[in-house]
Amino acid sequence: MSKPSRLSGRPMLHALLGLSLLSVAPEAEAAPKSLAPRAMAAKHTGRELPANTYVERLVVKFHEGSRVRLRGNSLVALASERGSAERALLSARGLRAERVVADAATVQSLLERAPRIGALSRLFEEDESTLEARKLSGEELSGQQLADLNLYYEVPLLPGTTAERVADLVASLNALEGVEVAYAEPPPEPAMVNFAMDAALRTMLAASDIAPTTPLYESNQGYLNAAPGGIDAKYAWTVTGGKGLNVKVVDIEGGWRTTHEDMPALFTQIGSQYNDLSWRNHGTAVLGEIVGVGNAYGVTGIANQAQAGISGVASQSTASAITNAANAAGLGGVILIELHAQGPSDGTACTCNTTQCNYIAMEYWQANYDAIATATANGVIVVEAAGNGSANLDSSAYGTAFNRTVRDSGAIVVGGSTSTTRAPMCWTNYGSRVDVHGWGEKVYSMGYGTLFGSSYGEDQFYTSTFSGTSSASPVITGAAASAQGVALANGRRLTSKQMRGVLSTNGTAQAADSRNIGVLPDLRKVLPKVISGSY
Incomplete structure (x- = not known):
């Protein structure tokens, strides 16, 4: 049984206007x-x-x-x-x-x-x-x-x-x-940049009603396209299991619009949600990238045949949300930690997104790390946002928390890049512990209503500007679910470390930059390795 929320009234909403x-x-x-x-x-x-x-x-x-x-x-x-x-x-x-x-x-x-x-x-x-x-x-x-x-x-x-x-x-x-x-x-927060539209969206909701047919935005979802721009999910859809068939994916954060028209039926709902529009928009956008229903309208998820679930942090610690999500996802399943939190200062100047300066990946805190390590040891794939704090995770400020030779949770840590040049976004965290990157800007997905649905209510909200390591991490989660679906279809099952290896070594290199955020995975390169077992 979930514990009652102990966080009501705490000064958190101002911070939610940051990350995501x-x-x-x-x-x-x-x-x-x-x-x-x-x-x-x-x-x-x-x-x-x-x-x-x-x-x-x-x-x-x-x-x-x-x-x-x-x-x-x-x-x-x-x-x-x-x-x-x-x-x-x-x-x-x-x-x-x-x-x-x-x-x-x-x-x-x-x-x-x-x-x-x-x-x-x-x-x-x-x-x-x-x-x-x-x-x-x-x-x-x-x-x-x-x-x-x-x-x-x-x-x-x-x-x-x-x-x-x-x-x-x-x-x-x-x-x-x-x-x-x-x-x-x-407190954990959603790893997204810029909630500036939030107040306006709250006002729009007062006049919501069910609206006309939603356009199909699949052609605008550039992250679905072939490399070097995207991860080539469209190629993966032509491979048996490539839409994430038989894979369970659980998102860990604070809220979702579960009745959204493009949201699939959820196989599990753990914990409780914050009654907050910012959290709901965030979680809805995350799931839109991964499992948005493949139909004639809205967006199409990278792994749109995967089973989706949620684990809310309103009534449980992040560490507990991780273990509960891992138990629900099961052997071969995928969990996504869509959170970051204020960490120590590494001395790096923040030139943008200053309200989230030094926000870092959740495994810095030992209980979260141990929960992740237990999950990956039990065959669950863990994807984790690196955070939007402009931080060098190799800094001595973090001790050995992100030193893989000292402790390795097995998670796949994700940085954020520009949508066109694959250069690190100015706010992304970086370093040797960051394994791969995804689009950190201009992501089409469900939620927010800045693209469509602002007059029609949350169930038809869509955006073209989802951002942060929050938008980058679902790209990698979708790629992992797609690859695991192909693996299962071929009598295999990848561990988190195996998935991390095959995604991080088969992709499009980031733009030349001293800040390491890894490659953008390319499923056209990844899936043959998965099928042959050479990962």
Whole structure:
């Protein structure tokens, strides 16, 4: 059951004008000793974020092996349920059982001092046995040690709480030996540039009614075209499975117009949505690029035979939304993280889109990273917006969060380019962790009503100006769903890392630029590799 929203009233809407199983034995007891070790999270000082950054929750993770669980209203260390592998993990870190017990109590005491609006709770909504089962299965499939997601806890903060207000508390939590990491998490936002039309659209809605037949915009969707301009989705449609047949895709963000005339029936709706037009337009535009129905009007999605679902963040953390989406998408499915959030400053000057300066990819925050890593280990393909913060993700400001040699979530990270020259957009994040790019401007899709439908109501809204890594990431999601559909039709199934490899090495190069955003995938090159298994 979803938790009730704890975010109503928080000062978020101004920021939205920017971007865009089975019950099992204890996991560590069964974990094979040959697993590649998981890198521990870097401790936070509490002052990574700009002082005035709004934060919505405190997140605390205990060390692997500690088996700290919430029982009633108290954090307890279940020493009697700790397996031999868990005991070995604690021993390797010099953590005595008594210290784990004491630090769990201290964490609870410290969190009671937070300016909070709710009680301490588990960060992930799935039950403990489900999370344990997914950890075991992911480790079995990947050979990589995964985080015990049951060790994550959260406290929701009062609306208006800033990073500076809780910085000392975060530092105190991280000073505890039994805590792997603690941090204040800012609210996620849609990774789109420029919501300037929003106020006008709100006024237009007052006079909405069902309108005449919508034109067909497929010929205007340049990202569907052959390389070098597009990803050649039109070629993919001629290949068996190339429209995403038998692939499930779940979008993670804050809102959608599920009754839009070009929206397919959704196979799942997880969590809840914000009652906000900006969020709804954003999510609707995202799904339009991927699964807009193939008919005689509106837009046509890249993978328009894929099954679409949604996972809303209004009533759950981003990390929980990721795990719930991954569970729904299933083995071989695709999930899209259509969010970014305020991160540390990397010192790079923002010459455009200044309201989102230093907004970065969601895997910077450890719980999101661990959720993604668990998803990809379990055979789910994850596509993630790089963010619109003009940030160099290789900067020392982010530590090793985006250093693939230190930690690799397996996600496909997407930058944004111009629609014509494939040059990085001035606001796109960039760096070695950015794998591929998509169109970051001038995207035709559903939503907004700036192209069509402004007088007819949201169910007929269309736009020609969707932008940001929000418009770029659905291009890649559609390409991944198309390629997976072809793979399934040929008796194969790609993992997230395999999909990342084949998309990032078979495409049109970006324009010469020191800011790396990878290639624009070319399905005419990708699909033969998928069919032959040479990826």
